[in-house]
Every structure is written in structure tokens, then in C-alpha cells.
Amino acid sequence: MSSCPPVIWWIRRDLRLHDNPALKAALEHGGPVLPVYILDPQEEALGAAPKFRLGRGLEHFQQVLEELGSRLILRRGAAAAVLEKLCEETGAKMVVWSRLYDPEAIARDSEAKQLLKAQGIDAKSFGGRLLFEPWTVETKAGGMFKVYTPFWKSVRSRDVADLLPAPSSLPAPKAWPRSEALADWALDAGMSRGGDVVARFCHVGETAALNRLSDFLEQRVDAYKERRDFPAEDATSGLSENLAWGEISAHRTWHQARAAMQRGGQGAETFLKELVWREFAYHLLYHSPHILTRSWRDEWGQFPWRKEDRNNWAAWQRGQTGYDFVDAAMRELYVTGRMHNRARMIVASFLTKHLMIHWKCGMDWFAQTLVDWDPASNAMGWQWVAGCGPDASPFFRIFNPDGQLQKFDAKGVYTSRWIAEGQSAPPEEALAFFDAVPRSWNLTPDMARATPVISLQHGRERALAAYQNMRNAG
Numbered sequence: 106m107s108s109c110p111p112v113i114w115w116i117r118r119d120l121r122l123h124d125n126p127a128l129k130a131a132l133e134h135g136g137p138v139l140p141v142y143i144l145d146p147q148e149e150a151l152g153a154a155p156k157f158r159l160g161r162g163l164e165h166f167q168q169v170l171e172e173l174g175s176r177l178i179l180r181r182g183a184a185a186a187v188l189e190k191l192c193e194e195t196g197a198k199m200v201v202w203s204r205l206y207d208p209e210a211i212a213r214d215s216e217a218k219q220l221l222k223a224q225g226i227d228a229k230s231f232g233g234r235l236l237f238e239p240w241t242v243e244t245k246a247g248g249m250f251k252v253y254t255p256f257w258k259s260v261r262s263r264d265v266a267d268l269l270p271a272p273s274s275l276p277a278p279k280a281w282p283r284s285e286a287l288a289d290w291a292l293d294a295g296m297s298r299g300g301d302v303v304a305r306f307c308h309v310g311e312t313a314a315l316n317r318l319s320d321f322l323e324q325r326v327d328a329y330k331e332r333r334d335f336p337a338e339d340a341t342s343g344l345s346e347n348l349a350w351g352e353i354s355a356h357r358t359w360h361q362a363r364a365a366m367q368r369g370g371q372g373a374e375t376f377l378k379e380l381v382w383r384e385f386a387y388h389l390l391y392h393s394p395h396i397l398t399r400s401w402r403d404e405w406g407q408f409p410w411r412k413e414d415r416n417n418w419a420a421w422q423r424g425q426t427g428y429d430f431v432d433a434a435m436r437e438l439y440v441t442g443r444m445h446n447r448a449r450m451i452v453a454s455f456l457t458k459h460l461m462i463h464w465k466c467g468m469d470w471f472a473q474t475l476v477d478w479d480p481a482s483n484a485m486g487w488q489w490v491a492g493c494g495p496d497a498s499p500f501f502r503i504f505n506p507d508g509q510l511q512k513f514d515a516k517g518v519y520t521s522r523w524i525a526e527g528q529s530a531p532p533e534e535a536l537a538f539f540d541a542v543p544r545s546w547n548l549t550p551d552m553a554r555a556t557p558v559i560s561l562q563h564g565r566e567r568a569l570a571a572y573q574n575m576r577n578a579g
């Protein structure tokens with residue numbers, strides 16, 4: 106047994122053993138490692154589905170650690186104070202963690218670092234969430250990138266850190282500090298009836314994630330470029346859920362996809378580009394944190410969002426707009442906690458353009474309902490579609506949900522999978538929606554199909570006129 110004091114490995118969105126620089130540092134320290142998860146006010150404030158998925162991830166990771174002869178210590182409270190107390194209780198002289206990049210997490214972590222350092226504790230943060238720390242990528246003039254393509258060009262040939270092995274055991278302390286019980290945290294409480302339904306679609310944990318990546322690169326990556334936009338197909342990696350919770354590293358995903366590309370995998374480069382969209386989102390978030398709270402382009406502060414439109418808002422949330430692509434996608438979201446990327450673009454465009462409802466409402470709803478919720482990708486995605494973000498899709502490019510259906514789901518496979526009404530024998534997924542939604546919504550599979558909440562032409566013209574007025578006024 107080592108005589109070194111223990112080191113606290115403060116686990117956040119990095120529920121994995123491989124490629125974990127913070128864990129590596131903890132092990133190198135030489136003393137017993139205390140894995141700790143803190144449910145602090147920021148985690149308490151997570152939306153229903155991410156919080157539920159966090160609970161699943163923690164439950165799984167507890168087992169993983171136990172198999173290594175370790176434990177996951179759970180504590181609740183303000184992170185800095187909890188860490189200070191734990192150091193006092195255990196005699197730990199070092200605390201390590203993987204960085205997060207949203208402004209609230211940065212403020213919390215800086216406070217924790219300051220407080221711990223003032224007590225003589227060595228507090229260190231590490232990369233590991235991203236391929237490239239956001240401040241290490243800059244334009245030739247030394248500024249941030251606001252457009253994706255030059256960002257991609259500047260990083261595509263950069264070295265990505267080598268992979269770190271997962272340890273086969275973690276040194277344990279003589280006595281474990283007290284832990285709270287995960288069940289007492291009731292992280293699934295916000296899901297009400299939906300938890301059991303969504304759980305069926307989750308792929309939790311590091312092993313599931315690594316298998317998913319290998320399976321994708323062996324079976325599907327070649328067709329990725331051509332098929333990734335077809336929502337009924339299993340053509341994408343499905344890794345966002347695992348990347349969001351750090352159950353797989355972006356590094357491993359990158360290295361394995363590069364190897365597939367060198368073997369001649371045609372879609373692998375397109376896949377790498379998608380992974381770099383995630384990096385770009387974090388680059389934007391780090392350099393312009395207001396992407397989370399207001400339109401990135403100032404002139405959009407004047408856009409006349411329709412705040413009062415309660416009925417259309419409810420119809421959108423509930424998959425009752427009368428437009429099959431939108432309704433199928435919103436149900437997929439409610440049942441699986443995920444939504445195909447093409448579908449995310451279509452529902453976001455319909456909400457912000459045809460219905461002219463603020464992108465922040467949509468962003469917040471996704472933050473409640475996505476198990477792969479990621480603050481950076483979600484904010485960038487919404488601002489991109491709405492037209493108010495950096496490198497945004499031009500506002501006048503308004504997706505026609507029916508035209509998109511013809512293009513990407515011509516045989517109606519996706520819509521039949523998710524919309525039960527009108528089918529004599531609806532599939533399980535379509536019926537699961539009615540088990541997941543709150544009873545107060547009063548939805549049943551034998552109801553009539555919703556009729557369109559707005560004509561596509563009227564919605565389009567109204568949005569374009571509002572946009573033109575905003576530009577004329579600016």
C-alpha cells in the first residue's frame with residue numbers, strides 16, 4: 106500500500122477510463138485514487154433527459170470502477186466546498202479533472218481551483234473532451250474562427266494527441282470516504298413516464314461506445330457520405346450520446362476514423378469533418394459564450410419572434426404540426442432522446458421560420474429532451490438553422506418539410522416508424538410515443554392525424570417579410 110496521500114479524480118462529463126489525461130495524472134501521482142462525482146447546482150439544473158442519461162451513465166460507471174477494485178464517491182453540493190471538505194476528510198493533496206468550456210463551468214472550476222490552491226492543494230485541470238483546446242486554434246491574424254471551412258482546414262492536418270490506455274486497476278485507499286446513494290438523487294425524476302421508454306434506446310458506457318465506433322467504421326462508414334442524410338437508415342455513428350457524456354474520447358474517434366480513411370474508407374473524411382463541427386461548436390462557445398443566451402448577430406435582437414404563439418409551440422413540441430417530417434422527428438426525440446441530424450435541421454427551421462418562434466425556445470426544449478444534449482452543439486445548431494449565428498445558413502433558405510420528405514424519406518419509412526395515427530398496425534416505436542408523453546397531453550394512437558398548423562407558403566412569406574423588415578431597419 107502506497108504511503109502517498111490520496112488524489113481526488115473529480116469526474117464530470119468524462120465517464121471513461123481510456124484516453125483520460127486527468128485519470129492518467131491521478132495515477133502518476135502514485136497514491137490511492139478517489140473517483141468522485143459531485144451533483145452541484147449546475148448538474149442539478151440539467152434538463153430532464155440529460156439528467157436521466159447522466160444517472161444511467163453514473164450507474165454504469167460505478168460498476169466499471171467496482172470491477173477495478175475502486176468506487177465512485179457521490180456527493181451533492183457546491184463543487185468547491187465539497188472538494189475542500191473531501192480533501193480535509195481524506196488527506197488528499199491533489200485534485201484533477203477534465204476541462205469543460207461553458208461559462209458557468211469555467212467560473213465554477215476557477216473558483217474550485219482558487220479555493221483548493223489557497224488550502225495548499227494541487228488542483229489541476231486537463232484536456233480530454235476536445236481534440237484541440239479552443240484557444241490553440243486561431244486565424245492567421247490571431248483571432249477566433251467564425252466560419253467552419255477555414256477552421257476545418259486549419260485543424261485537419263494537425264497532430265492529435267496519442268491514445269492513452271485504460272488502467273487495469275485503480276489503487277484504493279485504506280478506508281473509503283462516505284458516499285451518497287445514486288438512487289437518492291432521483292436523476293430520472295423529471296422523465297416521469299418517459300424514462301423507461303427512452304432507456305430502451307440508450308447505449309450506455311465506454312464498452313458500448315467503443316463497440317459502436319468499431320461497428321460503424323467496419324460496416325457503415327463507406328456509405329456515410331451518401332446515406333447520412335436519410336433519417337430512416339442506420340447510416341451514422343450514433344456516437345453523440347457517448348461523446349456528450351465522455352464515454353468515448355474524441356481522440357479515439359478521430360484516430361480510428363483516420364485509420365479507416367487511410368484504408369480507403371470513402372466516408373471517413375466526411376465523418377471526420379462532422380467530428381470537427383463539434384470542435385467548431387466549442388471554439389465558438391469558448392470565444393463567444395453569448396452564443397448560449399442571445400443571437401450571435403446583434404441585428405437579430407430586433408427580429409419579431411412570435412412569443413404569444415402557445416398553440417403552435419405546443420403542436421411543435423408534441424409532434425402535432427400536421428407536417429409528417431416535423432411530427433415524426435419530434436416523436437423520435439421524445440421516444441429515443443435523440444433525433445437524426447437532418448430532422449434536427451428541419452424541425453428547427455420549421456419552428457424558427459414557418460412558426461417564427463424564438464430559436465431559444467427550441468434550444469431549451471432540446472436541452473430538456475436530448476440524451477446527447479451538448480451545450481455547444483445545441484446552441485450552434487439552433488443559431489445556424491435560425492440564421493442568426495456565425496457561419497449560419499442564410500435566413501432565406503427555408504426548408505420545406507414536405508420537399509425534404511420527398512428527398513430523404515420518399516417511401517415514408519421514417520414517418521411510418523414514428524407516426525401511429527392512420528396506421529392499422531403501427532410499429533412499436535410509433536406506439537411507444539404514447540407511453541412516453543405526459544397523460545395531460547391527451548394523445549392516443551387512434552386520434553385523427555393533426556391538420557397543418559400553418560400553410561407552408563404563408564409561413565415562408567411571413568418569415569421572409571419579417572427578415573426583410575429587420576434588414577431594412579438595420
Ligand SMILES: Cc1cc2nc3c(=O)[nH]c(=O)nc-3n(C[C@H](O)[C@H](O)[C@H](O)COP(=O)(O)OP(=O)(O)OC[C@H]3O[C@@H](n4cnc5c(N)ncnc54)[C@H](O)[C@@H]3O)c2cc1C
Nearest residue numbers: 341342343344345379380383446449478479482483486487
Ligand atoms: C438544432 C440542432 C441541435 C443540435 N443539438 C445537438 C446536441 O445537443 N448535441 C449533439 O451532440 N449534437 C447536436 N446537434 C448536432 C447533430 O445533429 C448531432 O451531433 C448528430 O445528429 C448526432 O448523431 P451521430 O452521433 O449519429 O452523428 P454522426 O453523423 O455519426 O457524426 C459523428 C459526430 O460528429 C459530431 N457532429 C455531427 N454533426 C454535428 C453538428 N452538426 N454539429 C456538431 N457536432 C456534430 C457529433 O459529435 C457526432 O456524434 C444539433 C444539430 C442541430 C441542427
